[in-house]
Amino acid sequence: MFFRSRQVVFLVVALCALSMESVDGTAWAQGASVQSRGDAATGSSQALQHRTIFMPREAEIEQVSQSPQIPNVLDADSREALGIPPQLLDDDQSWADPGDDCVDCDAIVPLISHKQADAGVTWLPGTGDELGIFSINLSETIEVPRLEGFSVTPYFGVHYLDGPIQTDLPARVYDTSVAFRWFKKHNEKWSYELEVAPGVYSDFKNVTSDSLRITGKGLAYYVHSRSKQFVMGVVYLDRENIQMLPAAGMIMWFSEGSRLELIFPKPKYTYRIEKTEELERWAYVAGEFGGGSWGIRRGTAGFDDIATYSDLRLIGGLETKHTGGMISKLEVGFVFNRKLEYKSDIGNYDISPTGIMRYQLTF
Numbered sequence: 001m002f003f004r005s006r007q008v009v010f011l012v013v014a015l016c017a018l019s020m021e022s023v024d025g026t027a028w029a030q031g032a033s034v035q036s037r038g039d040a041a042t043g044s045s046q047a048l049q050h051r052t053i054f055m056p057r058e059a060e061i062e063q064v065s066q067s068p069q070i071p072n073v074l075d076a077d078s079r080e081a082l083g084i085p086p087q088l089l090d091d092d093q094s095w096a097d098p099g100d101d102c103v104d105c106d107a108i109v110p111l112i113s114h115k116q117a118d119a120g121v122t123w124l125p126g127t128g129d130e131l132g133i134f135s136i137n138l139s140e141t142i143e144v145p146r147l148e149g150f151s152v153t154p155y156f157g158v159h160y161l162d163g164p165i166q167t168d169l170p171a172r173v174y175d176t177s178v179a180f181r182w183f184k185k186h187n188e189k190w191s192y193e194l195e196v197a198p199g200v201y202s203d204f205k206n207v208t209s210d211s212l213r214i215t216g217k218g219l220a221y222y223v224h225s226r227s228k229q230f231v232m233g234v235v236y237l238d239r240e241n242i243q244m245l246p247a248a249g250m251i252m253w254f255s256e257g258s259r260l261e262l263i264f265p266k267p268k269y270t271y272r273i274e275k276t277e278e279l280e281r282w283a284y285v286a287g288e289f290g291g292g293s294w295g296i297r298r299g300t301a302g303f304d305d306i307a308t309y310s311d312l313r314l315i316g317g318l319e320t321k322h323t324g325g326m327i328s329k330l331e332v333g334f335v336f337n338r339k340l341e342y343k344s345d346i347g348n349y350d351i352s353p354t355g356i357m358r359y360q361l362t363f
Helices: 002-041 076-082
Strands: 113-124 132-143 150-162 172-185 190-202 212-225 228-236 244-255 258-264 268-275 279-298 303-322 327-342 349-351 354-362
Touching: 150 190, 172 279, 303 354
Parallel strands: 190 279
Antiparallel strands: 113 132, 113 354, 132 150, 150 172, 172 190, 190 212, 212 228, 228 244, 244 258, 258 268, 268 279, 279 303, 303 327, 327 349, 327 354
């Protein structure tokens, strides 16, 4: 009897010990979880995965960047006006401070990543001595995540020339270039951008130093308020008739759906006419400075020369922005002050005004 009683006592003591150990373990786990949240609130530098090891699975981990973001005052067209980089607008965690905690710090950073691609066609009708141009352009913007603010954009364009009879232009000229862009966000007000884009602009018969051009730009952006932003700098065209243009002006929002860009060389007024869950539609009018320089081989004479075409454009357009990121633009307008000039000064002449139609797709 005594032996059996002693067994019962031992069994009770063992059960109590196991129960106490279970209770202590639960309390310790909960305490560690509470301490982890306290450390996170006070900005502890301990790694996130260590601090939340006992956090219940249903608890949400929220990551908030403390980096100031530039107000969202520009859209794709505004950036295009002077090549303003998308980083100005994106609520991207890449702007977070290097010391910020992250949920997946061990994720592999890709060497390159796709940012956006552009494709477009432009038609300036013309026959006889009235030069007609049909252009196709393609480009792809690639980001380099390991080099913050750096991107590369290969570009290819072909221009089919219709006429003129009184001078000897080739049937086609080409644009090929690679733009290297670096963007630096200095603080919540100031940002800077530098770009250099070496390229060959030629009929591919005259591929010499005459067809090599190095374009670029240096710009500064100042955010005055959510409704006003200033742009200043220079755009280097490296063309025979114009080497460099100033790039300066301001962008003003009158309301959420109305914007005026007083920017040289591309002023623009945009008004939103439709907004749904799937898309937004904007109508706009804009001014534009067009043209280019190409190294060519002159017809039967067979000597190398540089042809430069320039014009001014007044354009009206309709832009559709889809929630998936695709943007399409359809434009029509009037082209005037058209000139064709040669480096040799042989065959220069003024061209009559014409119209313009253009379709651009960004995806």
